[in-house]
Amino acid sequence: MKIAVLGVGLIGGSIGLAARARLDAEVAGFDPDRELLDRAAELGAIDSAHDSVAAAIQDAELIFCAAPVMALPAIAREALDAAGEGCAVTDVGSVKRDVIAALGSDGRFVGGHPLAGAETSGVEGARADLFDGARWYLTPTSNTQGVLYDRVQRAIADIGARPQAIEAETHDRLMATISHLPHVLANVLVTQAATALSEESEHLPEVGPSFRDATRVAGANPAIWGDIFAGNREAVASEIDAAIARLSEAAELIRSGETDAVTAWHERAGDHRRELVETEIAGGPLHELRVRVPNRPGIVAEIALELGRAGVNIEDMALYPAADMTSGAISLYIAGNDEASRAESLVRELGHDVSRGE
Amino acid sequence: MKIAVLGVGLIGGSIGLAARARLDAEVAGFDPDRELLDRAAELGAIDSAHDSVAAAIQDAELIFCAAPVMALPAIAREALDAAGEGCAVTDVGSVKRDVIAALGSDGRFVGGHPLAGAETSGVEGARADLFDGARWYLTPTSNTQGVLYDRVQRAIADIGARPQAIEAETHDRLMATISHLPHVLANVLVTQAATALSEESEHLPEVGPSFRDATRVAGANPAIWGDIFAGNREAVASEIDAAIARLSEAAELIRSGETDAVTAWHERAGDHRRELVETEIAGGPLHELRVRVPNRPGIVAEIALELGRAGVNIEDMALYPAADMTSGAISLYIAGNDEASRAESLVRELGHDVSRGE
Numbered sequence: 001m002k003i004a005v006l007g008v009g010l011i012g013g014s015i016g017l018a019a020r021a022r023l024d025a026e027v028a029g030f031d032p033d034r035e036l037l038d039r040a041a042e043l044g045a046i047d048s049a050h051d052s053v054a055a056a057i058q059d060a061e062l063i064f065c066a067a068p069v070m071a072l073p074a075i076a077r078e079a080l081d082a083a084g085e086g087c088a089v090t091d092v093g094s095v096k097r098d099v100i101a102a103l104g105s106d107g108r109f110v111g112g113h114p115l116a117g118a119e120t121s122g123v124e125g126a127r128a129d130l131f132d133g134a135r136w137y138l139t140p141t142s143n144t145q146g147v148l149y150d151r152v153q154r155a156i157a158d159i160g161a162r163p164q165a166i167e168a169e170t171h172d173r174l175m176a177t178i179s180h181l182p183h184v185l186a187n188v189l190v191t192q193a194a195t196a197l198s199e200e201s202e203h204l205p206e207v208g209p210s211f212r213d214a215t216r217v218a219g220a221n222p223a224i225w226g227d228i229f230a231g232n233r234e235a236v237a238s239e240i241d242a243a244i245a246r247l248s249e250a251a252e253l254i255r256s257g258e259t260d261a262v263t264a265w266h267e268r269a270g271d272h273r274r275e276l277v278e279t280e281i282a283g284g285p286l287h288e289l290r291v292r293v294p295n296r297p298g299i300v301a302e303i304a305l306e307l308g309r310a311g312v313n314i315e316d317m318a319l320y321p322a323a324d325m326t327s328g329a330i331s332l333y334i335a336g337n338d339e340a341s342r343a344e345s346l347v348r349e350l351g352h353d354v355s356r357g358e
Numbered sequence: 359m360k361i362a363v364l365g366v367g368l369i370g371g372s373i374g375l376a377a378r379a380r381l382d383a384e385v386a387g388f389d390p391d392r393e394l395l396d397r398a399a400e401l402g403a404i405d406s407a408h409d410s411v412a413a414a415i416q417d418a419e420l421i422f423c424a425a426p427v428m429a430l431p432a433i434a435r436e437a438l439d440a441a442g443e444g445c446a447v448t449d450v451g452s453v454k455r456d457v458i459a460a461l462g463s464d465g466r467f468v469g470g471h472p473l474a475g476a477e478t479s480g481v482e483g484a485r486a487d488l489f490d491g492a493r494w495y496l497t498p499t500s501n502t503q504g505v506l507y508d509r510v511q512r513a514i515a516d517i518g519a520r521p522q523a524i525e526a527e528t529h530d531r532l533m534a535t536i537s538h539l540p541h542v543l544a545n546v547l548v549t550q551a552a553t554a555l556s557e558e559s560e561h562l563p564e565v566g567p568s569f570r571d572a573t574r575v576a577g578a579n580p581a582i583w584g585d586i587f588a589g590n591r592e593a594v595a596s597e598i599d600a601a602i603a604r605l606s607e608a609a610e611l612i613r614s615g616e617t618d619a620v621t622a623w624h625e626r627a628g629d630h631r632r633e634l635v636e637t638e639i640a641g642g643p644l645h646e647l648r649v650r651v652p653n654r655p656g657i658v659a660e661i662a663l664e665l666g667r668a669g670v671n672i673e674d675m676a677l678y679p680a681a682d683m684t685s686g687a688i689s690l691y692i693a694g695n696d697e698a699s700r701a702e703s704l705v706r707e708l709g710h711d712v713s714r715g716e
Contacts, residue, residue, distance in 0.1 A: 070617070125650075125711065170558050177554040182572040184612075185543050187627035188604045192597070194630040196535040200528050210575045212635060212674070214540040217568045219628020226621030229612045239550070240609040244602050246546045251598040254542075254587045259428070263584030269545035270577020272552040277570060292483075301666045305659030314658060318574065318676065353483060 001025045003155070004060040006053060006075050008040035011092050011114065012066030013126030016045035018159035021128045030056035040123050054082045062155055065091040069227040073102040080106050088148035094175065095231035096139045096168040104141040104168070110152045111139035111168055113175075114161055129160060136161035139168040169235075176235035180228060184240060186218040213318065286315060287340035289332045292353040300330065306350055307332075312343045359383045361513070362418040364411060364433050366398035369450050369472065370424030371484030374403035376517035379486045388414035398481050412440045420513055423449040427585040431460040438464050446506035452533065453589035454497045454526040462499040462526070468510045469497035469526055471533075472519055487518060494519035497526040527593075534593035538586060542598060544576040571676065644673060645698035647690045650711040658688065664708055665690075670701045 003025045005012045012029070019025040029046030030053055031037040037049045050056035057063050057079055065076045072093045079089050080103065090112045093099055103109040116134040136156045140149050153163040166174075193211065229236055253262055277286060293299045307314060318331045332347075334340040340356075347354045361383045363370045370387075377383040387404030388411055389395040395407045408414035415421055415437055423434045430451045437447050438461065448470045451457055461467040474492040494514045498507050511521040524532075551569065587594055611620055635644060651657045665672060674691035690705075692698040705712050 125713065174554060174558060177551050178569050181550070182547060182568045183624075184605070184608055185547060186568075186572060186631075187624060188601055188608060189540060189543060190627050190630040190634060192539070192600055192604060193535050193634055196532060196597075197634075200532060210540045210544075211536050213571045213574045214543060215631050215634075216571045216676070218631040219624055219626070222621050222625045222628065225624050226617045229620045229624070230615050230617040233612050233615050237609040237613040239554075240605050240612070242550060243546055244605050244609075246550060247542070247598050247602050247605070250542055250546060251595040251602075254591045254598070255595040257588050257591050259584045259588040262587045263580050266541075266545060266577055266583050266587070267580045268577070269548050270580065272548040273544075273573050273576040276548060276551055276555075276573075299666070300672060301659050301661075301663030303659075304662055308657070308659045318674075355483070 001062065001155075002028065002060045004028045004030070004057040004063045004079075005046060005066060006030050006056060006063065006079060007066035007068075007071075008036055008045060008123055009066065010122055010125050010130075011116075012064065013040050013043065013045040013123035014116075014128065014130035015064050015066060015092075015159070016040065017043075017126055017128040018131060019155070020044065020047065022159050023155060028056045028058070028060065036123060040126075043123060043126065045123060045126055053078045057083055057087070060087055062151055063087060063089045065089065067091075068224075069093045069095055069231045073099050076103055076109065080108060083108065086148075088151045090138070090152045093231070094228055095172055096137075097172050097234070098231060100139055100141065100168040105143055107143045107145040108148055110144055110149050112152065112156070113137040113139075113171065114156075116161075131156075131159055131161040134161045136163050137166050137171050138163055139171055140165055141168075172232050172235040173239070176232055176239040180232055180236045181239045181243060183217050183220070183225060184229075184236065185243070186215045190215045190218040285335070285337065287334050287337070287356065289334060289340065289344055289347065290355045291330045291332065291347050293328060293330055303330065303332070303347060303350065303352070306346050307343055310342065310346055312339050312346070359420065359513075360386065360418045362386045362388070362415040362421045362437075363404060363424060364388050364414060364421065364437060365424035365426075365429075366394055366403060366481055367424065368480055368483045368488075369474075370422065371398050371401065371403040371481035372474075372486065372488035373422050373424065373450075373517070374398065375401075375484055375486040376489060377513070378402065378405065380517050381513060386414045386416070386418065394481060398484075401481060401484065403481060403484055411436045415441050415445070418445055420509055421445060421447045423447065425449075426582075427451045427453055427589045431457050434461055434467065438466060441466065444506075446509045448496070448510045451589070452586055453530055454495075455530050455592070456589060458497055458499065458526040463501055465501045465503040466506055468502055468507050470510070470514070471495040471497075471529065472514075474519075489514075489517055489519035492519045494521050495524050495529050496521055497529055498523055499526075530590050530593040531597070534590055534597040538590055538594045539597045539601060541575050541578070541583060542587075542594065543601070544573045548573045548576045643693070643695065645692050645695070645714065647692060647698065647702055647705065648713045649688045649690065649705050651686060651688055661688065661690070661705055661708065661710070664704050665701055668700065668704055670697050670704070 001023055003019050005016045005027055008029050008031045016027045019027050027046045028048050028050055029037055029040055030050045040046050041049045063079050065072055067075045072091050076089055076091055089108055090110045091099055092112055092114055094113055096111045100111050114131055114134055114136040116131050138153055156163045253265055315333045315335050334343045344354050359381055361377050363374045363385055366387050366389045374385045377385050385404045386406050386408055387395060387398055388408045398404050399407045421437050423430055425433045430449050434447055434449055447466050448468045449457055450470055450472055452471055454469045458469050472489055472492055472494040474489050514521045611623055672690050673693050676689045692701045702712050
C-alpha cells in the first residue's frame with residue numbers, strides 16, 4: 001500500500017512510522033519546511049521526501065493531511081485536486097466543521113481527529129506507537145464513498161488506534177465542551193485573580209491547590225490554541241454562552257443563601273464528575289487517597305515505589321505542598337475498591353496519615 | 359496563659375495541641391459533641407473538657423472559636439457575653455463578613471482565618487504543626503483593642519503561623535476569587551459536559567487531562583462548601599458576575615475569528631498564571647518537564663526516586679495516562695532554572711523522552 005503524509009510534525013511523523021512498521025506501507029512525505037522533511041526521512045518516518053503535494057501523492061491510495069488546523073482545508077483541497085478517483089484523503093485536525101464544509105462534498109474525503117499527541121510537538125517526538133489505543137474520530141458525510149471510508153478506518157485501526165464515526169458538528173461541540181471550554185475558563189480565572197489582587201493591592205502568598213489545578217492549562221501553547229479557538233469559534237462561543245447561563249443560575253442560587261439548595265447543587269456536580277471520570281478508568285470506581293507527607297525529596301518516590309512493588313497502579317496524582325513547603329498532601333487516585341483499600345493500608349504502614357477524599 | 363478552644367475538630371484540636379506544646383498554655387475545651395470532646399482530651403489536644411462555653415472560658419485570656427462557619431457568630435457571641443473585659447476572642451472561619459458584621463463592634467473580637475487544614479477533617483487529623491508557615495489572616499476593625507489584637511497575633515505566630523491583617527471585605531473577595539470561584543467553575547463545567555454528552559447521546563471514552571484538572575474539585579466536601587458559598591454569598595456571586603463579563607468578552611473575541619487577537623488574549627492568560635503561581639514558589643521560576651513514560655506500576659517511583667537522590671524537589675506533578683493506559687506523560691514542576699536542567703538530564707538518563715512545557 002502506498003500512503004502519502006502531507007505535513008511531517010509529531011502527528012504526521014508518527015503516522016509515517018506506524019504505517020511503515022505496521023501496514024508495511026511505502027510512505028511518501030511532503031512538508032513546506034524542507035529541513036523538517038529531511039529530518040523525517042532521517043528518522044525513518046517517511047520512505048521518500050518530495051518537493052510538492054503532487055509529487056508526494058503520486059500513486060497513493062491513502063493520503064493523510066497533517067498540517068496545522070488553519071492550513072488543512074487548503075492542503076487537503078490541493079491533494080484532492082491532484083489525486084485520482086480511487087484515492088482516499090483524510091486529515092488530523094482537532095476541529096472538523098470548516099474542513100467538512102469545504103471538502104465534505106467530495107466523496108473521497110473523510111475528516112479525522114486522533115486524540116493523541118498533545119504532550120510533545122515536532123517530528124523528534126514522533127513514535128510508531130503514538131496512537132496505540134487512542135480514540136480516532138472520523139467524520140464521514142452522506143457523500144463519502146464507502147470503500148474509501150473503509151480504507152481509512154482500517155488503516156487507522158491497523159496502526160493501533162480505535163476509529164469511531166461521529167458527525168462533524170457533534171465532534172466540534174463535544175471538543176468545545178470537554179477541551180476548549182476548560183481552557184477558556186482557565187484563562188478567565190487567572191486574569192480575574194490577577195486583576196483582583198492588583199485592585200486590592202494585595203499579595204496572596206499562596207494560591208490554593210484548587211486554583212492551581214483549575215488554571216493549569218491557562219495560556220498553554222498559544223500558537224496551537226489561537227488556531228483551535230478560531231477554527232471552532234462557533235461551537236466554543238456557544239459553549240461559553242451556555243456556561244454563562246449556568247453561572248448566572250449559580251450566582252442567583254448562591255445569592256439566595258439557601259444553603260440546602262446550594263449544597264444539593266454542589267453534590268450533583270460531584271456526581272457528574274464521578275460519572276465522567278470513572279467511565280474512562282478500567283478496573284472500577286476511582287478512589288482518592290489523601291496522604292499527609294513531609295515535603296522532602298524522595299517522599300513521592302517512597303510511596304509510589306511501595307505501591308509499585310505491590311502491583312497497585314496510580315491512575316492520577318496531585319501534590320499539594322503546604323504554605324511553608326515543609327509538608328503537604330498527596331492525592332493518589334486508585335481504580336477499584338480492593339486496590340484502593342490495599343493502597344490505603346500500604347501507605348499507612350509507611351507511617352503516613354491517609355484519608356479518603358470525598 | 360489560659361486558652362479556651364470552642365469546637366475541637368481538626369482546626370480546634372490542632373490549636374490545642376500547638377498551644378500546649380509551644381505556648382505552654384493550659385487549654386480548656388468545649389464542644390457540643392461530648393464524644394468528640396473526650397477524644398480531644400485523650401489525644402492531648404485539651405487539658406480539660408467542659409460542658410458549656412461559660413465553663414470552658416473561665417479565666418481564659420484568649421478564646422479560639424473553631425466551630426463550622428455557620429455556627430461561628432452564635433458561639434463567638436456566647437463567648438463574648440460570658441468573657442471578661444480583658445479577654446480576646448477570635449475565630450477560624452473561612453468567611454469573615456458576617457461574623458464581623460455581627461461582632462466587629464466588640465473591641466475584644468478579632469476575626470481570623472488560617473489557610474490550613476483542608477486535607478483531612480476531624481480531631482483525629484489534628485497536629486501541633488498544622489499551622490507551621492501557614493498564612494493566618496486576621497481582620498481587626500477600628501474598634502479592636504490594640505492589646506488584645508496583639509495577644510491574638512502573638513499566639514498565632516508562636517504556634518508557627520504567619521499572621522497578616524486584612525480587611526474582612528477584602529479577605530472575602532480574595533477568597534472568592536482564588537478559592538470559591540474555581541469551585542463554582544468546576545461545578546459548572548462538569549454539569550455542562552454531562553449535559554452535552556447526554557444531549558448528543560455520545561459517550562466520550564476519555565476526557566482530556568485539561569478537563570480532569572479543571573474539574574478536580576467539583577462537588578468536593580458538600581457539607582463544608584454549602585456553608586462557604588452561603589457564608590460568602592455576596593462576594594462569590596459578585597465574582598461569578600465578573601467571570602460572566604469576562605466570558606462574554608471571550609465569546610465575542612473568539613466569535614470574531616481574529617486569530618491574532620485571540621492568541622494575544624491567550625498569551626496574556628499564560629503570563630498571569632506564571633506570575634500568580636511563581637510568587638508562591640521559593641527557589642526561582644517554575645518549569646514544567648513533560649516526560650513520556652510507560653504506564654506501569656513503579657514508573658513514578660523510579661523518576662521521583664532518581665530526582666530525590668539528586669536532591670531535586672518536585673514542586674508539583676500531574677499524570678496524563680494515554681487512552682489505552684499503557685503509556686502516558688508525567689508533568690513535573692521544578693523550581694529554579696538550574697534545578698530544572700538537572701532534573702531534565704536525570705530523567706533523560708533514565709531513558710525517557712523529556713520536553714519543556716510551554
